[in-house]
Amino acid sequence: MDKENLLQTANNEHWDLVIKPKNKWYDIDLMAVWRYRDLLMLLVRRDFVSVYKQTILGPLWFFIQPIITSLTFTLIFGGIAKISTDGMPGILFYMAGITLWTYFADCLNKTSSTFIANAGVFGKVYFPRLIMPLSVLVSNLIKLGIQVAIFISIWIYFLATSNVIHPQWQYMWLLPVLVFMMAGLGLGFGILISSLTTKYRDLTFLVGFGVQLLMYGSSVIIPVSSITNEKLKMMMLLNPLTSIIESFKFIFLGSGYYSVAWLLYGLVFMLFIVALSVLIFNKVEKSFMDTV
Amino acid sequence: MSTVIKVENLGKQYRLGQVGTGTIATDVNRWWHKVRGKEDPYLKIGEVNDRTKKGETDLVWALKDINFEVKQGEVLGIIGKNGAGKSTLLKILSRVTAPTIGDIKVKGRIASLLEVGTGFHPELSGRDNIFLNGAILGMTKDEIKSKFDEIVAFSGVERYIDTPVKRYSSGMYVRLAFAVAAHLDPEILIVDEVLAVGDAEFQKKCLGKMKDVSGQGRTVLFVSHNMVAVKELCSIAFFLKNGCIGGIGKTNEIINNYLSNSFTNVIERVWDIDNAPGTENIKLTKAKMIPNVENVTDIVTINTPLLFEFEFINYLDELAITIAIDLSSLSGIDVFTSAPTTVKKLMRGIYVTTCSIPGELLNDGGYSVSIQIIKDGIEMIHRETDALVFEINDTIRPSGYTGKWPGTVRPRLNWTMNLLDRRV
Numbered sequence: 001m002d003k004e005n006l007l008q009t010a011n012n013e014h015w016d017l018v019i020k021p022k023n024k025w026y027d028i029d030l031m032a033v034w035r036y037r038d039l040l041m042l043l044v045r046r047d048f049v050s051v052y053k054q055t056i057l058g059p060l061w062f063f064i065q066p067i068i069t070s071l072t073f074t075l076i077f078g079g080i081a082k083i084s085t086d087g088m089p090g091i092l093f094y095m096a097g098i099t100l101w102t103y104f105a106d107c108l109n110k111t112s113s114t115f116i117a118n119a120g121v122f123g124k125v126y127f128p129r130l131i132m133p134l135s136v137l138v139s140n141l142i143k144l145g146i147q148v149a150i151f152i153s154i155w156i157y158f159l160a161t162s163n164v165i166h167p168q169w170q171y172m173w174l175l176p177v178l179v180f181m182m183a184g185l186g187l188g189f190g191i192l193i194s195s196l197t198t199k200y201r202d203l204t205f206l207v208g209f210g211v212q213l214l215m216y217g218s219s220v221i222i223p224v225s226s227i228t229n230e231k232l233k234m235m236m237l238l239n240p241l242t243s244i245i246e247s248f249k250f251i252f253l254g255s256g257y258y259s260v261a262w263l264l265y266g267l268v269f270m271l272f273i274v275a276l277s278v279l280i281f282n283k284v285e286k287s288f289m290d291t292v
Numbered sequence: 293m294s295t296v297i298k299v300e301n302l303g304k305q306y307r308l309g310q311v312g313t314g315t316i317a318t319d320v321n322r323w324w325h326k327v328r329g330k331e332d333p334y335l336k337i338g339e340v341n342d343r344t345k346k347g348e349t350d351l352v353w354a355l356k357d358i359n360f361e362v363k364q365g366e367v368l369g370i371i372g373k374n375g376a377g378k379s380t381l382l383k384i385l386s387r388v389t390a391p392t393i394g395d396i397k398v399k400g401r402i403a404s405l406l407e408v409g410t411g412f413h414p415e416l417s418g419r420d421n422i423f424l425n426g427a428i429l430g431m432t433k434d435e436i437k438s439k440f441d442e443i444v445a446f447s448g449v450e451r452y453i454d455t456p457v458k459r460y461s462s463g464m465y466v467r468l469a470f471a472v473a474a475h476l477d478p479e480i481l482i483v484d485e486v487l488a489v490g491d492a493e494f495q496k497k498c499l500g501k502m503k504d505v506s507g508q509g510r511t512v513l514f515v516s517h518n519m520v521a522v523k524e525l526c527s528i529a530f531f532l533k534n535g536c537i538g539g540i541g542k543t544n545e546i547i548n549n550y551l552s553n554s555f556t557n558v559i560e561r562v563w564d565i566d567n568a569p570g571t572e573n574i575k576l577t578k579a580k581m582i583p584n585v586e587n588v589t590d591i592v593t594i595n596t597p598l599l600f601e602f603e604f605i606n607y608l609d610e611l612a613i614t615i616a617i618d619l620s621s622l623s624g625i626d627v628f629t630s631a632p633t634t635v636k637k638l639m640r641g642i643y644v645t646t647c648s649i650p651g652e653l654l655n656d657g658g659y660s661v662s663i664q665i666i667k668d669g670i671e672m673i674h675r676e677t678d679a680l681v682f683e684i685n686d687t688i689r690p691s692g693y694t695g696k697w698p699g700t701v702r703p704r705l706n707w708t709m710n711l712l713d714r715r716v
Contacts, residue, residue: 015298019387019396039427046424050415053456124407125428126387200316286390289383290306 028282033128043135048142062146066102070095077221084226086255088165092158095151096249097220103144104182104241105211110136111190112207115198115288122289129285130278133191137183144179155252166254174251178244181270185240188273195277195284199291219245224257240266294399295361296480296511297385302358302394304380305334308350354380355535358394364479367512369526369543371519371550374677376532378515382406385482385513400479400511403430407484409469414458418449418468421457425472439475446497447471474501480511499524519547519623551622551658558681559583569676570604574613574665577642578603579679581661584651593687594702597651600680602663603644612637614666615645622658622681625700635669652704655697656686 052058074090077083085093111133115122118132158165197203216222218241227233236242243262250256307318322332334351355377362368372378383389385396386404411428412421422443426436436443444450447468449460457465483502502525506512516522522529523543530540531550539549559581568575583590584597592598602615616631630647660681665674686697 015397015399017398017402019384019391019398021391021393021395036427036430038433039424042424042427042433046413046416046420049420050413053415121411121428123383123388124410125404127428127430199319289389 022283022286025279025283028278029128033130033134036127036131039127040131040135040138043131044138044142047135047139059146062143063150066095066098066147066150069098073098073221083222086223086225086249086253088249088253088255089158089162092151092154092165092253093223093249094221095154096252097245099144099147099151100178100182100245100248101215101218101220101241102147103140103179104186105215106140106143107137107183107186108190108193108211109207110140111187112193112197112204114191114194115284116194116201116204119289130191130281133187133194136190137187140186141179141183151252165252168251168254168258171247171251171258174247177267178248181240181244181266184270184274188270188277190277191281192273192277195280195288198284198288214239214241218242219257223249223255225255237262240269294364296364296399297360297362297513298397299358299360300394300396302355302381302384302391302396303353304355304377304384304389305392306352306354306380308352353535355384355391355532358537360530360537360540362480362511362513364511365506365509366528367506367514367526369522369529369546370513370515370532371522371529371547372532372538377535378532379406379484380535381532382482382484382513382515398480401430402480402482403476403478404482405429405473405476405484406482408466408473412457412465412469415456417455418444418453418457418460421468422472425469426475429473429476430478431476435477443471443475446474470498474498478510480513481505482513482515484515516624519551523547557683558679561679565605568605569679570665570674573607573611574673575605575607576602576663576665576674576676577605579661579663579676581680581682591685592682593685594654594656595651595687596684598649600647600649600661601644602646603642604665605642606638606640609639610637612668614669615647616664616666616672617647618662618664619649619659620662621700622660627654627659627700629664631664631666631669653701654684655699655702656684658683 052061055061057064070091073094078085078090078094114129114133114136122129155165159167193203193207217236217239219236224233224236224242224246227236237257243257243259243266246257247263248256250258318334322334325332358381360368370378370381382404383406384391386402386406388406409421409425411425413424416424422440423433423436426443427433444453447464447470449464449468452460452464457468460468481502499521502512502514506525512525514522514525526543528541529543529546531538531546539546561579563569563575563577565575565577568577570576578601580601582599582601583592584599585592600617604613604615606613612635614632614635616629618629619627621627632645632647658681660678663676663679664672667673
């Protein structure tokens with residue numbers, strides 16, 4: 001065989017894995033993520049089992065948290081500040097907002113520290129890094145389920161004892177879509193921040209109070225209907241979280257700003273941010289250990 | 293046999309110092325070159341990774357020009373001193389971090405054990421942790437399930453399997469963690485020496501397990517600075533020196549080569565004040581080994597008593613400083629650590645401290661002495677690694693046996709023999 005032929009055979013050789021300095025930006029191994037699905041479920045189990053270890057009330061804390069928050073909001077925003085609740089009972093109105101909002105905020109907060117918090121494990125063994133933030137989404141889904149259950153029991157109580165709420169039954173199928181959108185937004189922003197903070201951590205300081213501030217601009221407390229300034233209203237709707245939370249309230253309570261156009265905008269926004277953040281995450285995960 | 297790992301022109305560059313506002317200029321410059329489609333200007337500079345010398349830039353090549361191939365079923369040993377690049381190479385092979393240049397091609401499933409018990413959660417039971425750790429290492433739930441009983445039996449902690457691992461003794465913890473790792477079935481296994489943990493019995497079990505693995509035609513890469521373990525396990529080896537491959541070949545040859553290459557007798561060191569090791573207030577200025585022999589030209593044998601002399605400067609009053617030494621054999625075994633039993637407060641000044649090792653204690657072979665500066669008798673504030681290196685030669689034994697006498701030390705002990713009864 002002459003030299004060229006040899007070279008050819010060498011090139012044709014099959015390798016299962018090639019470790020290179022950098023990946024192509026589109027080189028995302030989603031199959032690997034799927035292969036590690038067992039790990040994802042075990043991480044979810046770990047989170048669930050370990051959170052309330054050595055507490056007396058245990059999983060009861062899942063219930064106590066949202067109830068106390070809603071009561072506080074009812075007292076402060078509804079009772080003292082007298083902010084409109086679209087004519088709904090305060091507790092129900094705030095709880096509707098908080099339920100989905102908490103899911104988003106929890107996902108964002110936890111995934112935004114993916115690299116820094118897991119540096120210990122990531123520094124010792126390889127697995128698709130995306131597994132970690134994805135497991136956070138699923139873990140929080142359990143918590144969301146419990147909180148939705150509380151919300152629904154209070155909702156049923158009001159449904160039976162009063163006639164102020166008007167559920168939009170025909171839109172109920174939208175609920176999983178809303179949750180999916182929330183998950184996507186939480187993941188997208190979370191891992192984006194995580195990827196951007198491995199070297200320069202300045203952004204992490206923003207996350208803490210940024211999420212707090214965002215809540216006020218996401219119609220958790222202030223409904224879109226109570227805003228008369230058109231510019232302000234537009235700005236609020238540009239935030240994709242607003243239409244998700246408003247739609248959730250609309251479906252359950254019958255009051256809220258429901259617009260297919262804005263929901264579609266939110267969906268596109270979400271898909272865009274997920275795609276962008278996964279690409280950046282994928283780029284960063286290769287050598288973040290050197291700078292974290 | 294086919295090649296399962298092929299490493300070509302591998303290099304890894306690190307930046308020293310801290311990440312902060314200072315580093316952003318480099319990053320921007322790098323990015324700007326990339327935008328214009330030019331080559332990264334920082335890849336050209338960077339120095340050989342010799343940590344004992346002060347460099348001119350803060351970029352170093354932790355690994356450079358690494359080329360090697362591993363064939364299926366081979367057990368490759370990678371040896372080298374601390375900081376030679378072993379761990380960096382392992383990290384790149386296990387995909388924890390990416391190389392700066394070059395690439396690695398791999399055939400088959402690869403699993404790396406840089407640590408045992410990665411991802412163990414203290415609150416979870418042993419059972420849950422077996423599953424979690426196994427999954428992190430790349431096993432599926434079904435695989436772990438089918439090996440679960442074996443893993444538990446291997447670890448020997450059946451009784452505690454449903455107790456949270458935070459209640460485990462450290463020994464049990466390590467046993468359980470290693471048991472999971474030992475039941476991985478990859479085609480290629482990368483093992484760091486940190487696995488040499490636990491008690492002697494367990495270590496034997498681990499080495500045995502690794503031998504089994506390689507006996508089944510699987511490929512193993514074993515990194516260590518313990519020559520004994522490498523000799524035991526590996527058929528071929530290479531050593532790393534300052535980030536480059538120093539030689540590759542049969543294990544025995546490489547180890548001999550490495551030992552003679554890396555160590556020359558250093559029995560006296562004198563440092564000037566500017567380069568003296570130590571801290572701001574304590575500086576080591578001199579270290580010397582003085583063999584107690586009749587003529588200076590006499591060789592040091594196992595019978596020679598050795599005297600060590602260390603000089604240091606103390607810049608502060610009322611500081612309780614002692615010098616301690618730890619001695620290790622050149623094959624990487626810690627022999628002993630010794631410190632004075634009394635700690636006195638010292639006034640400012642230059643001090644000399646001595647320590648003697650009697651003859652008829654050490655075995656023949658190479659030893660290195662590391663000097664520790666200890667504050668208040670407990671806190672080590674500086675350790676000068678391998679400050680002195682020396683060789684001890686064998687003597688002609690009365691028995692006539694000339695083979696290598698096994699053991700790290702060879703103390704003369706008192707033996708007796710008496711006749712008890714003449715009638716048998």
